[in-house]
Amino acid sequence: MKRYTTVFLVGLVVLLAVVLAGVLVYMKNQPVQQRAVAPIVEIAPMEPDSSKWGINFPNQWASLLKTETNNIDTTYGGSSQFSWLERDPRQVILFAGYPFSKDYNDDRGHMNMLEDVRATKRLNLNDEDPKHTPATCYSCKSANNPALWDEMGMEAYDAMSFNEMTPNIHEPIGCANCHEASSMRLIVTNPALDEALKAQGKDWTTFTRQEMRTVVCANCHVEYYFQGAGKYLTFPWAKGTQIDQIVEYYEESGFKDWEYPETGTPMLKAQHPEFEFFTAGSTHYNAGVSCADCHMPYVRDGASKYSSHDVKSPLLTVEQSCGTCHTDTEAVVRRVNTIQEQIATTKQDTEDAIIDAITALKAAAANPDADQALLDQARNLHRKAQYMWDFVSAENSTGFHNPEYALKILAESTNLARQAQMLAAQSVNDPGLLATGTYYKTAPAQ
């Protein structure tokens, strides 16, 4: 009898320990999203086909489908495919020698990603050797990616060419890019983001749901580059995500995207650093607002409330996006327009300064007697000035995600561009290279 009691007690202790461990493991993980109804169908892990997820989440799926046709413009941005090169012909000069000077359209909604990346003239997929375009360009374009990365690893993925990868890619951006099928929790799916966070000592599985409502956007909406011969997708965050830390990273790595024609400047192209920009102490981020709060506001369908997946400019959903916190939404719209106008005009002044620097650098570089040390200093300032400008210009908010940051960066960029021009003039001892407004004196090469 005593023996049975002992066995029973030991068994009970073990059972309790197992249950306790289970509870602790459960509690350690972020809270799992509660669903009001049981799923209708089971979703396979990393299921690429969003329409299958849509059976369980018809509202979210219906709103995601709207991104195919939500091509409405705002004053400074929006989701139509307008040409930046036509809207601001300075960009034709600024990206000379790089594919962005040939084809640079504003991006459409999520459902069009695949069609648009295959259509852009930037990739030159019909070249004699199309292999120079790596599969890495698909990294932010498809819901097939999480499963592919899981199966083959990102290194093997990125080592393939774009055209070789094409048969594996069928779906545009979808559910699997941000959600775990079994729990619907928000997850990091892009291995490059996972690695960049880990390098900073950050573990995204410990983030709150509200934090994840910003972090999952960083699966794509970040600055990145293709590292080395394997075109390995890499975020330049090793020193931090602030602009000066990213510039320092690139200076140490010596990476260049292309060489500017006739000036010899080793150039950098900024991508779309929305995450870095917004999280750099912006008013809204500081107030605890996430990307999804504004771009995926809660909307209603009858009695059910859901986060709209029709991701677009909050200026198109002011009541739902801004009205949650701001009572006077008309005032909000006025204010956004004022801020974006200030940034757009300041940005053009910066562009004019960089083009003046380019004009001077071309003349100096063509002069065999130029002081090469001064010329290299001038090139380095051109490189930094244009990257900083592009960090603001390529960021998809006309600076609104962090207006002060945008204007501070533009002020510094203009200053560096003017210093590049002055150094170019000094390198050939020719004050004739100090002309300003050179953009207006030459017809832009379209």
Place this chain on the structure above:
Amino acid sequence: MKRYTTVFLVGLVVLLAVVLAGVLVYMKNQPVQQRAVAPIVEIAPMEPDSSKWGINFPNQWASLLKTETNNIDTTYGGSSQFSWLERDPRQVILFAGYPFSKDYNDDRGHMNMLEDVRATKRLNLNDEDPKHTPATCYSCKSANNPALWDEMGMEAYDAMSFNEMTPNIHEPIGCANCHEASSMRLIVTNPALDEALKAQGKDWTTFTRQEMRTVVCANCHVEYYFQGAGKYLTFPWAKGTQIDQIVEYYEESGFKDWEYPETGTPMLKAQHPEFEFFTAGSTHYNAGVSCADCHMPYVRDGASKYSSHDVKSPLLTVEQSCGTCHTDTEAVVRRVNTIQEQIATTKQDTEDAIIDAITALKAAAANPDADQALLDQARNLHRKAQYMWDFVSAENSTGFHNPEYALKILAESTNLARQAQMLAAQSVNDPGLLATGTYYKTAPAQ
């Protein structure tokens, strides 16, 4: 009997008409502030002695008295009398040849105005000919002014010297500067503000009380200059209150505050354009917030609620000032610090650029062979760049009243300063004048 009835009816009609007219006149004027209790004492119109008003309004008066000792600093400003010349030695160079390079202390609270204006070394009141300092300098320093302006007119006031006016001035800033004694409503008392508003077709008697809670601050917290030999107090608002409109005004008038030594630049000194700065579409102004909402927040004394007259930085009363709208006041403070840090560092970059321009201009101006047309263009850009910088620098919020505006202006100022430097180099065909960071190469002349 019928005759009496007629007389009675006519009398009644006249009486009703008079009453109706009275009601209409009453309604046309802005709502008169309601007082909970009848006044204890009658206050004479434009009574300079605030202690007499204090009998009726003891809380307001007690809080006004606190401004004598509220000399607490914030990170970037505050109300202690720290020296700007010591905090930022670049300002010694930037104001060379002007009294601000000798004495430039931060301003203390309202009750110290009189003591401080009489103590500043800028006025040189012990000069052999102290008459060069006009009485106009008292315009924003005393509650005696409304009565004096009423009695003698501003033209006669401004035509006197500072020392001649001194016997008439006993009181620091007080009740009479913003309130009408009979009604306690907020009023414009400075004739220069009245004239500047009228010139824009604006009638302040039609403004709402909330509008007046910003406009009365413009009795003093504005950009102004002393016009002509009569030193007539004038706000440069004829074209508007935006920075480009004010610069255009000064360009047309050709006014200068002083000539910069060795460069020959006709300089402008910005005063404290808080009103122009805040009302230029800032976030808070756009949201309907007034100066008083933040700087004179409602506080409680037992059961009575009143607007604190201890005017100072809202960073010292975050709960009362910011907490009315912002729930997370710790986040507010972090955000204010981030913004002010961005503006303070950008401002120093602008100062460095202007000092480089000054260094180049001095060398060019000393060269008899300089192209005078180019040199004059360079001087004009120096004039504009420094005025725009000063418009931000002299404004008492380290840009926080309108951060994007501050940064946009600083970006433009830096650009103009670099262009001034380049033109100076071109005027003498000497790329040697393109050195940058010249401030760091010379010990500031203290």
